[in-house]
Amino acid sequence: MRRLMRDGQVKKEPGMSWIEVKDEVHTFIVGDRSHSRSREIYAKLDELFDLMYKAGYAPMVEIDLHDVEQSEKQRLLRYHSEKLAVAFGLIATPPGAPIRVKKNLRVCVDCHTAFKFICKIVSREIIVRDINRFHHFKDGSCSCGDYW
Template sequence: MPIEPTADVWGALLASCRIHGNMWLGKLAAERLFKLRPDRAGTYVALSNIYSAAGRWDEAAKLRRLMNDRGVKKEPGYSWVQVKNMVHTFSVGDISHPQIEDIYAMLDKLAGQMKTAGHVPNTNFALHDVDDEQKERTLYHHSEKLAIAFALISTPHGTSIQINKNLRVCVDCHTATKFISKIAGREIVVRDANRFHHFKDGLCSCGDYW
């Protein structure tokens, strides 16, 4: 490059390495970011995801310990949706909502329909060294999926759904939302920390790069 790469440039490279599974280059980009922005939790999370996808659990664990040693805190992820002038907020595995049984019933229904349609949960980026069944259960209970399921049972068929998330939407939730938009016949707009995603008929406006 004719100019010195900024933290945003290294961050974009790190995100690309996560998508393509390039561990060596991802580690290099993360090391540059640790020097430029040592307080950025997203760097640690992205590199940990790369290690986890490669089955390098020891490296992922060391990275999480490094975060603790440096006092870097990952912001908890949550999603929210407005229905009938009321905002409903969800976190991963949330059980606090008064309609939580109906929400989880809808998630179970969607999981079966998505599986029939060919969806395979992407457990590559799960941060915990647990069995695949547990990883899948955790993925199905992510905050954006809970928000979408609630919107599906709370709004008329055919209406669009608008979800907000404070962090970047994960790979599996992005793929699952594409399936849900086609299965449910809904347009779903998700505003995450990076951009707007407009899901319709099984496709997303971002073209799967975000």
């Protein structure tokens, strides 16, 4: 299957995430820097990752991206579309307001874990609708019970 994908015979749908702020939909893809506030978004993510590491977070590099170097895996995982959308939500919405993100694919294990850390660190509810279900992250846990 990987060979078919590599040879271009099977295409994987790119992951995309959306967040609506002030009646405007903002779209993100992995590593996206096209947003007008991308500098702020990336700075917010870097700040969150520093806090998450101090709280015990470790990126789940062994789970995905099998054909990529370790350092590149960490970079790619850090900038998944849903993480970018959540970071934007944190800088663009009022303190205490829930963050609502829509994802066109299943949320990955690393993002799921990261959101449990982030919601606790920032004391905000994060709601992610992926292809399978709604995930309500609050106080360091998810409504799915880590089964999705």
